[in-house]
Amino acid sequence: MKRVLIVDDAAFMRVSIKNMLTKHGYEVVGEAENGKVAVQKFQELAPDIVTMDITMPEMNGLESLKAILALQPSAQVVMVSAMGQESMVREAVIAGARGFIVKPFKEDVLISALSNLP
Numbered sequence: 001m002k003r004v005l006i007v008d009d010a011a012f013m014r015v016s017i018k019n020m021l022t023k024h025g026y027e028v029v030g031e032a033e034n035g036k037v038a039v040q041k042f043q044e045l046a047p048d049i050v051t052m053d054i055t056m057p058e059m060n061g062l063e064s065l066k067a068i069l070a071l072q073p074s075a076q077v078v079m080v081s082a083m084g085q086e087s088m089v090r091e092a093v094i095a096g097a098r099g100f101i102v103k104p105f106k107e108d109v110l111i112s113a114l115s116n117l118p
Helices: 011-023 035-045 061-071 086-095 107-115
Strands: 003-007 027-032 049-052 076-081 099-102
Touching (some): 003 011, 003 035, 011 027, 027 035, 035 049, 035 061, 049 061, 049 107, 061 086, 076 086, 076 107
Parallel strands (some): 003 027, 076 099
Protein backbone atom coordinates (compact mmCIF):
# COMPACT_ATOMS: atom_id res chain seq x y z
CA MET A 1 0.00 0.00 0.00
CA LYS A 2 1.45 3.36 -1.08
CA ARG A 3 1.68 6.04 1.62
CA VAL A 4 0.65 9.55 0.50
CA LEU A 5 1.13 13.07 1.85
CA ILE A 6 -1.51 15.50 0.53
CA VAL A 7 -0.47 19.16 0.25
CA ASP A 8 -3.07 21.83 -0.57
CA ASP A 9 -4.09 25.07 1.12
CA ALA A 10 -7.80 24.29 0.53
CA ALA A 11 -9.18 21.91 3.16
CA PHE A 12 -11.98 20.72 0.85
CA MET A 13 -9.39 19.71 -1.77
CA ARG A 14 -7.35 17.74 0.80
CA VAL A 15 -10.52 15.92 1.91
CA SER A 16 -11.55 15.26 -1.69
CA ILE A 17 -8.14 13.83 -2.65
CA LYS A 18 -8.00 11.80 0.57
CA ASN A 19 -11.41 10.24 -0.13
CA MET A 20 -10.42 9.34 -3.69
CA LEU A 21 -7.11 7.80 -2.62
CA THR A 22 -8.38 5.79 0.35
CA LYS A 23 -11.13 4.32 -1.85
CA HIS A 24 -8.38 2.97 -4.13
CA GLY A 25 -6.20 1.47 -1.40
CA TYR A 26 -3.75 4.30 -0.77
CA GLU A 27 -2.86 5.19 2.82
CA VAL A 28 -2.99 8.93 3.48
CA VAL A 29 -0.31 9.41 6.15
CA GLY A 30 -0.60 13.18 6.44
CA GLU A 31 -1.83 16.50 5.12
CA ALA A 32 -0.21 19.93 4.87
CA GLU A 33 -1.78 23.32 4.19
CA ASN A 34 1.34 24.97 2.78
CA GLY A 35 4.75 24.13 1.37
CA LYS A 36 6.64 24.86 4.58
CA VAL A 37 4.54 22.35 6.55
CA ALA A 38 4.83 19.92 3.62
CA VAL A 39 8.62 19.80 3.88
CA GLN A 40 8.41 19.20 7.65
CA LYS A 41 5.80 16.46 7.26
CA PHE A 42 7.77 14.86 4.42
CA GLN A 43 10.75 14.52 6.77
CA GLU A 44 8.59 13.17 9.62
CA LEU A 45 6.38 10.78 7.67
CA ALA A 46 8.58 9.62 4.75
CA PRO A 47 5.63 9.12 2.36
CA ASP A 48 5.95 7.18 -0.91
CA ILE A 49 4.07 9.88 -2.85
CA VAL A 50 3.32 13.58 -2.35
CA THR A 51 0.45 15.37 -4.10
CA MET A 52 1.43 19.05 -4.19
CA ASP A 53 -0.60 22.16 -4.96
CA ILE A 54 1.37 25.02 -6.54
CA THR A 55 -0.29 28.18 -5.24
CA MET A 56 -0.05 28.21 -1.43
CA PRO A 57 0.92 30.65 1.34
CA GLU A 58 4.26 30.55 3.20
CA MET A 59 6.09 28.46 0.59
CA ASN A 60 4.60 27.63 -2.81
CA GLY A 61 4.50 24.17 -4.33
CA LEU A 62 7.49 24.65 -6.63
CA GLU A 63 9.69 25.82 -3.74
CA SER A 64 8.46 22.94 -1.61
CA LEU A 65 9.07 20.45 -4.45
CA LYS A 66 12.67 21.65 -4.73
CA ALA A 67 13.17 21.45 -0.94
CA ILE A 68 11.77 17.90 -0.79
CA LEU A 69 13.93 16.76 -3.72
CA ALA A 70 16.98 18.28 -2.02
CA LEU A 71 16.21 16.03 0.97
CA GLN A 72 15.39 12.96 -1.13
CA PRO A 73 16.15 13.14 -4.87
CA SER A 74 14.02 10.06 -5.59
CA ALA A 75 10.87 11.54 -4.00
CA GLN A 76 7.68 10.96 -5.98
CA VAL A 77 5.93 14.34 -6.16
CA VAL A 78 2.88 14.90 -8.37
CA MET A 79 1.79 18.51 -8.81
CA VAL A 80 -1.96 19.21 -8.52
CA SER A 81 -2.97 22.72 -9.48
CA ALA A 82 -5.53 24.87 -11.23
CA MET A 83 -2.61 26.70 -12.80
CA GLY A 84 -2.32 24.49 -15.85
CA GLN A 85 -0.28 26.90 -17.93
CA GLU A 86 2.45 25.32 -19.97
CA SER A 87 5.18 27.32 -18.20
CA MET A 88 4.12 26.01 -14.75
CA VAL A 89 4.00 22.43 -16.03
CA ARG A 90 7.43 22.82 -17.61
CA GLU A 91 8.93 24.41 -14.50
CA ALA A 92 7.53 21.67 -12.23
CA VAL A 93 8.80 18.87 -14.49
CA ILE A 94 12.23 20.50 -14.86
CA ALA A 95 12.36 20.84 -11.07
CA GLY A 96 11.68 17.10 -10.72
CA ALA A 97 7.91 16.58 -10.47
CA ARG A 98 6.87 13.09 -11.57
CA GLY A 99 3.51 14.24 -12.90
CA PHE A 100 1.07 17.12 -13.17
CA ILE A 101 -2.71 17.08 -12.67
CA VAL A 102 -4.83 20.12 -13.54
CA LYS A 103 -7.80 21.01 -11.29
CA PRO A 104 -10.62 20.31 -11.53
CA PHE A 105 -9.93 16.64 -12.21
CA LYS A 106 -11.83 13.38 -12.14
CA GLU A 107 -10.95 10.56 -9.75
CA ASP A 108 -9.64 8.32 -12.55
CA VAL A 109 -7.13 11.02 -13.62
CA LEU A 110 -5.68 11.21 -10.07
CA ILE A 111 -5.51 7.43 -9.64
CA SER A 112 -3.97 6.97 -13.09
CA ALA A 113 -1.28 9.57 -12.40
CA LEU A 114 -0.33 7.95 -9.08
CA SER A 115 -0.53 4.36 -10.27
CA ASN A 116 1.80 5.15 -13.18
CA LEU A 117 4.61 6.18 -10.81
CA PRO A 118 7.49 3.70 -10.59
